[in-house]
Amino acid sequence: MSTTGKILVNESDYVKRLKEGSHEAYTVLYEYYLPDLYAFIYSTTYSKDFAEEVVQETFVRLWENRASIKLETSFKSYLFTIARNYMLDEFRRQINHPVFTEYIEYSNQLQLSENTTEKHLDFSEFCVEFNKAKKKLSARQLEIFYLNKELGQSIHSVAIQLEIAEQSVRNQLSTALSILRKEMKNFIALFTFLFL
Amino acid sequence: MSENKKRKLKYLFTQYVRRHITNEELSDLKSIVNSSGNEDLDKPLRELWMNKEYPPFLPTDDQKIRMIQRIEQSIQKENHPIVLSLHKRFFRTFSRIAAVFIFALLSGICIYLYRSNQNLTVYKNNEIMLNVGNGQEAGFILPDGTSVKLNSGSTLCYANNFGENNRFVNFSGEAFFEVKQDKNRPFIVSTKYLNIEVVGTTFNVYAFDSSDVVEMTLLTGSVKASSKKNPEYHVFVKPNEKVVCDISTGKLTVQKTDTQYETAWLNGEIVFKSETLSNVLAKLERKYGVHIRYEGNADLLNDRFSGRIGKDNNMDDVLKILTNHYPLKYGQKGNAFILSNRKQK
Incomplete structure (x- = not known):
């Protein structure tokens, strides 16, 4: 469920169309997941700027690698995989900061x-x-x-x-x-x- | 990681994202995180994300619009560049010649557009991208007369109004630049972490987006290097010095260096100076355009290796050297080379 409480109907269709290169399907998916992903990254890194950066980078990478999306695994989980390393770098830096x-x-x-x-x-x-x-x-x-x-x-x-x-x-x-x-x-x- | 520790980590992360973590818990979290790799942290964080166990700190409408605009801008760039991609080794010589021709043509178009301002706007959003695949090297002359030699796996982009007001290129990888002197239009090389600004000079840049080391070595002239992350950090570099950028803090340090070592790749050599084995393998993959699968002991990947590989050596020679040095053996499966543990005699 997204933060607005709505469920994305036919998510797997959109993912399939994205894999085939549909820009329209891509926009539906980022409209739906972007606020949640931002909230998640912000809650782990405590930085608004950084959360914006990671969200952008994640969706750009999603588009660039659209052809290699695996339809059988969870799309939501796949987004996490893309975002993970950026997020962890920042998170590690953050908790080790002197103040x-x-x-x-x-x-x-x-x-x-x-x-x-x-x-x-x-x-x-x-x-x-x-x-x-x-x-x-x-x-x-x-x-x-x-x-x-x-x-x-x-x-x-x-x-x-x-x-x-x-x-x-x-x-x-x-x-x-x-x-x-x-x-x-x-x-x-x-x-x-x-x-x- | 033990089950107990996993449970604890999950709890600490939950407290952390909810802003409920106490100081003691924070120092526990810190010590677990600092002693664990990203793989260990994956599961608890993935669970938080999948089950939505984090606070709804949603972006404002302004932030949302800004992010979407930037996403669209970046993917637009990716969609419509003019790409010169030199892929297969087989076509190497041919594509080099072709590239020079195509390039001369593009340069011609640029000069033409530069002179006739009317047409310029039409092409304004187009970017010209030079992409050299793994196992390749290539040299180009930019429209201003600057010569660039690109090492394997490198990409150079510039807008087709290059040279109009300034000379700006986006770059990832390793390259050797001989910049044509022009006092009025500084030449700027922008990489993921480091900006380099010059007037007329020769220098080598090592700045793969994926690498954790970013360096620029100066041979002649003088350059100003500034950190992308924190533009306050900037340094002036003199010949036979190199600037190293710490990608986590954006800090720049200037060191004395041997330019022969830094530019050995121009002669087809690879020099390793106390580099981790995982770095060595990544460089070899780029240089020879091969895939290497590492199945050996994971600790070895952090071992530091030094050595020089001449231009006449092929992949087999290199693997022989590595397998003599380490308790490893190598084999080949299809396109990939496989390094695995050698049984002790």
């Missing part, structure tokens, strides 16, 4: 407090905003921020590494945070949670 753990924790809290599943954050949007904001920092501030907040090193060990006083690490860090806070208006809620 992903914090991001997940925040997403969960947001859902609990607002009591809605509609309110979900896009991880890549968050990263883009965050990187933009970081450009406003001086080189030193950036270095300190990276070591302490992203790599999780203590103030003490940052101070030893950079050969400066612990107090000046603290000062630089608080300046950096106030700069970032100003830049991150849209994501302020998330930001506050992550780094304060």
Whole structure:
């Protein structure tokens, strides 16, 4: 069943016609499966841009390889096979990202407090905003921020590494945070949670 | 993977897609995923997809329209290019000569269209695509006088308004470019992960869409290389240097290199420098236009192999070298070569 609740009648006919090169059958199939596939990829990769990319790539590949579709296997399952490797590459990258753990924790809290599943954050949007904001920092501030907040090193060990006083690490860090806070208006809620 | 672990993985994925996963569960998921191949992850994810056990995060109408437009655009391109496909080894010499003629003709059309603007729009959506099959190599001259040598399994596309404002080609595979100097119209090679912008220079590009390594080696002149994924990453490359693109992060690094090694393929040689056996086999399939079925020990595929194969060596010679080096034997079945485990004496 598709997300709209309708069932695609005669799916196997459309698949057969696609295999024979019918563009019309192709459009019926992508109209039907595209929203679901998008939802699935988005739910596994947490990235809207990436979900769009994978959906496009999957349907383009479907068209290019239409002649080799096997009619006896499930068409829905075949779509998954095409999308799988793109999706897994991104998924692996995502869960190994340094700030992903914090991001997940925040997403969960947001859902609990607002009591809605509609309110979900896009991880890549968050990263883009965050990187933009970081450009406003001086080189030193950036270095300190990276070591302490992203790599999780203590103030003490940052101070030893950079050969400066612990107090000046603290000062630089608080300046950096106030700069970032100003830049991150849209994501302020998330930001506050992550780094304060 | 044990049944228990499989069940756990399915549970973790379910929590993950529903945005309900806790931090402890996330670190469990991470460690299972990082120690499993895509095959192991296939089943639980396929089940989620088939049974629709994921939240209905549907695309907006705008997103839907955008995706459909892009899909239609891409398949349109695939439908109507002018394709010069050099397939069978048998016709190799003949098709080379023919290709040169057809190419001269196409170049002529381009120049003609370029001069008479009226006709240009009619052909504007057409692309010219040069496709060299496995087991082949071919050289072409582009309408601006740039010479390109394409290695096996490579594809080069350009619009027929090439040279009008800029010189833009889409490329996948391995090629050696000698770019005709033209300060006003930069020559741009666009690959899946890497963009290369030059004025007049000679360089080698290794950028198969399917490969996990993307490289450009510069022989003369200077070029600017930028990452597709993240255009902020760009580097300027000097002669005898190569730029390597990490396809997962889009990061570029510049390394010193031996250009003789990078361009050995131009002399019909293949050089392997600490490459995985699976890479070696993929290169051989492209070079000799054959199919190789690997039935040996899977661990061996990650073993690193170095060696040089001369232009006079054929597929048998190469397989002899490989089977001497590894506990493997080879045979032939129809069109395919089969590598399988050799019994220890």
